Amino acid sequence: MDKAEIDAAGHGLQYFCKCIVSKSTLVKGQSDVYLLETDAILPRPEQLAPKPGQFYLLRRAVSSVEYGRPISVYHCDVHIDAQTGLKVVKLQFLILRKGRGTHELTSLLPGDELQIIGPLGTGFSLPDDIQTVRKPGLSPEICIAGGGIGVAPVAFFAESLPDKSYDFFASFKGASYGLSNVRADSLSITTEDGSEGIRGMLNAALTADLIRERGYKIIFACGPLPMLAYLKELAAQTGVRCYVSMEARMLCGVGACLGCTIPTAGGNARVCKDGPVFDAEDLIFDKPATRRKPLPIDYMPDLTVRIAGVKFSNPVMAASGTFGFGQNYRGMENVDVLGGIVGKGVTLEPRLGNSGQRIIEVASGNINSIGLQNPGVRAFIKDELPAMLRLRPVAIANLAGSDLESYTEGAALLDATDIPMIELNISCPNVKAGGQAWGLDPDKAASCVAAVREATKKPLMVKLSPNAPDIVAVALACVDAGADALSLINTISAVSIDIERGRPVFDNVRAGLCGPAIKPIALRMVYDVAAALRSQPSARQVPLVGMGGISCWQDAVEFIMAGANAVQVGSAKFANPHVMEEIISGIAWFMKTHGYRTVDEMVGLALP
Secondary structure, three states: OOHHHEOOOOOEOOEEEEEEEEEEEEOOOOOOEEEEEEEEEEOOOOOOOOOOOOEEEEEEOOOOOOOOEEEEOOEEEEEEOOOOOOEEEEEEEEEEOOOHHHHHHOOOOOOOEEEEEEEEOEOOOOOOOOOOOOOOOOOOOEEEEEEHHHHHHHHHHHHOOOOOOEEEEEEEOOOOOOOOOOOOOEEEEEEOOOOOOEEOOHHHOOOHHHHHHHOOOEEEEEOOHHHHHHHHHHHHHHOOEEEEEOOOOOOOOOOOOOOOEEEEOOEEEEOOOOOEEEEHHHEOOOOOOOOOOOOOOOOOOEOOEEEOOEEEOOOEEEOOOOOOOOOOOEOOEOHHHOOEEEOOOEOOOOEOOOOOOOEEEEOOEEEEOOOOOEOOHHHHHHHHHHHHHHOOOEEEEEEOOOOHHHHHHHHHHHHOOOOOEEEEEOOOEOHHHOOOEHHHOHHHHHHHHHHHHHHOOOOEEEEOOOOOOOHHHHHHHHHHOOOOEEEEOOOEEEEOEEOOOOEEOOOOOEEEEEOHHHHHHHHHHHHHHHHHHHOOOHHHOOOEEEOOOOOOHHHHHHHHHOOOOEEEEOOHHHHOOOHHHHHHHHHHHHHHHHOOOEHHHOOOOOOO
């Protein structure tokens, strides 16, 4: 901590505390921008109120996210509480509902608890040579520009300046907001849809010629990166100074973790500590990515995919072990809209499953030890398969076993049915190899796949274990042994301890971790396997079905761009029975707005 951030006794001037929300409202005319207000009571008079351009890390006190979200201050009032004599800082924030963290923040109600850390970062400051008193007949020397939610910090800065000592340019997609405290000499508004002010982006109102004409000497700005890059160019062309507020994903917010760095002419700089306000001349902006044009309004993207010759109406399937045999969720969601259903894993003979505790919830997921409880292949074929086949989604049988004989006998029985595809679970223990799972070793995996391949002509999708030391080697071995497709990943081996008993929670000690916690690991494995397959001859390039922690359509798109032709959704259904419907509609919306006519156009886009 810098000396400037501690008092004479060595106490920090910033603070971490819980506050009570006093106001939380949707901004008029907006569908996703909210005004949040709270009072922060400062325990010591030396503690700081925010300066324009500074931010706080905000997080709901009881939250499903781990870290606070950096939100700039929109407005601030300071007063002394008459009863306690303590300094009270009334803070207002404009928050764009975008991801999980901001969704939580914008769902707060008056009386809810909010966790805050701050004030953080360096704010806007006015150089001594800039005049705030406008000379008769001349425009102000100060130009302020805000884009979208970036209006908040520059509006707070504008509020700190004398009235009419600046010109203000605000750019929005639609209706304007956040300008009620702006007292500009000239206020120019642009909207992308033309609903207010000038139609267009910021460059429709603020140009190099206008800067020269009005004689601005300095620009302060916050907004989307393309806007800030444009302003940097304008400043260079006109010879004026330009200071911009940047944003980045953050963890600590105080400069310790080095996670929010951005490139500058002097090397990496921390947005949380060295910024967020930077001299634009020092910043290095990447060239903006070329965005695909949206599809015509009346054009519907094609969601169909083919896996090992089998056609699916869309790329979303229910994962094995989470959907029964297709009947459990009927009535709670429209099962018929799914692309496919992978049934509960079945073995040749019935199994009772594991004894003792079977599931516990952990951060962002669960650990389960079900133990393949199932009625056996014959009972599945007789009692479950007929109803499963009557559903619209493609039915897929998940086959497990403990030795080659049980695998091959089970496969032969399924081969005589109308099941369109078999998913081969090779994460089961090989009883003749000391209990090691088939899928951990390339040779053992290949021997299992080859034996089952001999026993059935059905399309064979092999489900890979993430616990293999080299999942790519196992994947290639399975392809060479006859796999028509690969699905990955199965659950990750995990342990939990009951601290009251001082014993493992599960009788088998190890169990399977699943849920959002494993998504980045699953995505990495899909990416690695897809990249390896892409470098192989075409005969070895089998389709992939990705799974592991998928809980929203954005997750599904990530897996597809990492190389998956389709996805399976598992434990997310336990929290939201409609999640797969939402994922399907989300993928369709993304394709339409980003110009993808088919799913195949997205598959593997992120691969080298």
